[in-house]
Amino acid sequence: MDRFDAMRVFCRIVERRSFTRAAEDLGLPRSSVTDAVKELENRLGVRLLQRTTRHVSPTLDGEAYRQRCLRLIADLEEAEGAFAGATPRGPLHVAVHPTLASHFIVPHLPGFLSDHPGVEFFLGEGDRYVDLVREGFDCAVRVGGLADSGELVARRLAALEEATCASPAYLARHGTPRDIDALGDHCMVGFRSSATGAVLPLEFTIAGKVRAVALPSSITVGGAETYAAAARAGLGLIQAPRYRLEEDFRRGALVPILEATPPTSTPVSVVYPRAKHLSPRLRVFIDWLTARFRIGTAAAG
Structure with a gap:
């Protein structure tokens, strides 16, 4: 060696x-x-x-x-x-949320790996907040706002449109709210942030201003799939990126509501340790990832 x-x-x-x-x-x-x-x-x-x-x-x-x-x-x-002929090669460890991976990354990976056969790709999926350096990841795709950190470099990939929704059974029991002032008798599925540990309130945009509304909840979850499953089961209102809900909307498993006062869009960023040099394999992946999110969000819009 x-x-x-x-x-x-x-x-x-x-x-x-x-x-x-x-x-x-x-x-x-x-x-x-x-x-x-x-x-x-x-x-x-x-x-x-x-x-x-x-x-x-x-x-x-x-x-x-x-x-x-x-x-x-x-x-x-x-x-x-620095040379044009430099070939990206070696292991590339990426941490990403499972739903982002299945929608934006995995379906298009064959093309990336065909263009860069020397890259050995490892995809770590999960809802939890990973420590990139301690856990050996080259980069992570993160959803939501990022805390100021001198240790990480971030590049914004997209702003995902969000929607508020509930199941037909839930709306049959509680009624369909026409505005946020009608939410007094409603409940939400609580979602606990892996980054902060706090249960996130619902957010609504009214005349350009954001209003947070915390409703009672009989269940709190920490995973995106369970969050959507709880809404399908009629356990309360949820807010999630629209791309994840479109199939539920088409099937009638969930119904969009309060569309005149949508949640704020959710930022998605790729981050990597500042101390880790942007290697050729990481550089080409981030460029590819940026293009994939641009294409994917444009198609969803």
Whole structure:
């Protein structure tokens, strides 16, 4: 293993806090990862990592060396990527919400992988808020507003149109509200944000201003699929991106309401660690992803 590859291995171990996870990410035997660190420590004459039964962390020398490694690796990848003939290759780990993945990404992945056969794509799906660096992801597609962070770089992909809806059975029991002042006898399906832990209120736009309305709820969920399923079961009003609801609207499983006062649009962004250089494989994926969302949202509109 050459010196730059050993540096990459060392940096991934620190990011993942694990020899085993770093080896899995890089597609290497664990013994190769262990040997790479030993060779670095022998060459430098210092201990780079502290090992316990639970996790691995850098020593003071190790952290200082990691920062220099990151700069050197970034310079090397930038130099290689500056040439038109640079080929995107290697593992690409992307965290994304399952419904976004199934609608905007997976159906079109064959074309991306055909254009870039050297990219080894891993798609991590889930509703929870992942730590990109600690969990070894190159980037994540995130829904909603982003907290200010000096650690992440963000690129806006789209603003998804949202809708308010309920099941026919629910509306038969509670009536169809004509405006938000008629919501006093209604309830909502609570949705708990994975980023903040708070239950999100319903939002309505009236004369350009946003009004938040928190209704009682008999059930609170933390996943998008369960959220929609609870609405289909007649457990309350929900608000979700319209692209996810269109099939329910066509089948009559859910009915859009209060369309004159729609929810605010939901921003979707791709984020990646500031300390991680934008490698050729990550750059082409973000450019492709931006185009896919532009095409997909235009078609939905």
